[in-house]
Amino acid sequence: MVKSNERDAYVVQTVRSYLMAKSYDFLMRGTEQRCLDSWRQEVLASAHGAILEIGSGTGVNLPYLTTRNGPIYLCEPDKQMRKQLSRKILKTNNLCLQVTPWAAEKIDLPDESIDTVVSTLVLCSVKCLSTSLKEAYRLLRPGGTLIFMEHIASDHPKTRLWQQRLEPLWGLCAGECRLTRDTVIAIEESGFQIEQLTEDKMCGAPEFVNRTVRGLARKTLHRQCNPNAPARSAGAAKRIWTIQGDCQ
Numbered sequence: 016m017v018k019s020n021e022r023d024a025y026v027v028q029t030v031r032s033y034l035m036a037k038s039y040d041f042l043m044r045g046t047e048q049r050c051l052d053s054w055r056q057e058v059l060a061s062a063h064g065a066i067l068e069i070g071s072g073t074g075v076n077l078p079y080l081t082t083r084n085g086p087i088y089l090c091e092p093d094k095q096m097r098k099q100l101s102r103k104i105l106k107t108n109n110l111c112l113q114v115t116p117w118a119a120e121k122i123d124l125p126d127e128s129i130d131t132v133v134s135t136l137v138l139c140s141v142k143c144l145s146t147s148l149k150e151a152y153r154l155l156r157p158g159g160t161l162i163f164m165e166h167i168a169s170d171h172p173k174t175r176l177w178q179q180r181l182e183p184l185w186g187l188c189a190g191e192c193r194l195t196r197d198t199v200i201a202i203e204e205s206g207f208q209i210e211q212l213t214e215d216k217m218c219g220a221p222e223f224v225n226r227t228v229r230g231l232a233r234k235t236l237h238r239q240c241n242p243n244a245p246a247r248s249a250g251a252a253k254r255i256w257t258i259q260g261d262c263q
C-alpha cells in the first residue's frame with residue numbers, strides 16, 4: 016500500500032508539474048519576444064541530420080526544428096509538458112518527429128547515432144549535469160554538435176551568494192531549476208570542444224537568473240581516438256567568450 020506521505024508528495028508534484036506546463040509559454044512570452052526567440056533562431060540554425068532535443072518542454076523550439084528532414088527525437092520526462100508538446104506537434108506536418116519520455120541522463124538510443132543534440136534552458140533542471148552531458152557525448156557521432164542555450168551561475172560573488180540562498184525555493188517554484196551551475200565548465204569537462212560561445216543577459220529576468228550562455232560544442236574526432244585526453248580547461252573556453260551588451 017502506498018504510504019500517505021508518498022501519496023501527498025505525488026499529488027504535490029503532479030499539481031506543480033501541471034501548473035508549470037500550463038503556464039510556461041505564458042510566463043516566458045515577454046522574455047521570448049525580447050531575446051530568447053532570436054537566440055533560439057540563431058543557435059538552432061546549425062541543427063542538422065539526426066537531432067535529439069533533451070527537455071523539449073512545451074515545444075518552443077519546434078518552429079526551428081520542424082523544417083529539418085532527419086529524424087527528430089524530442090525527449091521530455093514530464094507527462095504534463097509532454098501533453099503540451101504533443102498538442103503542438105499535431106499542428107505541424109513533420110512526420111519525422113518522435114516524442115519520448117526519456118530523461119537526459121538515460122536516452123534509449125545507440126552510441127554515435129545522433130548528429131545534433133539540442134539543450135535550451137534544460138541543463139539547469141536535469142538531476143545530474145555531468146551524467147546528462149556524458150550521455151549527449153555518447154550519442155553524438157564524432158564531429159557531432161551540442162547546441163546549448165542555458166542560464167548559469169553568476170560571476171559576481173554577491174549575486175552568486177543570493178543564488179545559493181534562493182536556489183531551494185526557486186527550485187520548488189521552477190521545476191527543480193538550479194541557479195548555481197557552471198554549465199560551460201561542465202560541458203568542457205565532458206569532453207566537448209566549445210566552438211561558439213556568447214554570453215548575454217536574459218532581458219527582463221531578475222539578476223539571479225539572467226546570466227546566459229549560448230553556443231555550440233563539438234565532439235571532436237581527436238578525443239574520440241583518445242578517450243583519456245584531458246578535457247579543455249575552463250580558461251580556454253573563457254578566451255573565446257563573446258560578451259554581448261544588455262539587450263533592450
Ligand SMILES: C[S@@+](CC[C@H](N)C(=O)[O-])C[C@H]1O[C@@H](n2cnc3c(N)ncnc32)[C@H](O)[C@@H]1O
Pocket residue numbers: 069070071072073074075076090091092093096117118119120134135136137140141142143190
Ligand atoms: C525550463 S524548461 C525548458 C523547456 C524548453 N527546452 C525551452 O527551451 O523552453 C526545462 C525542461 O526540462 C525538463 N527536464 C527536467 N529534468 C529533465 C531531465 N532529467 N531530462 C530531460 N529533461 C528534463 C523539464 O520537464 C522541462 O520541460
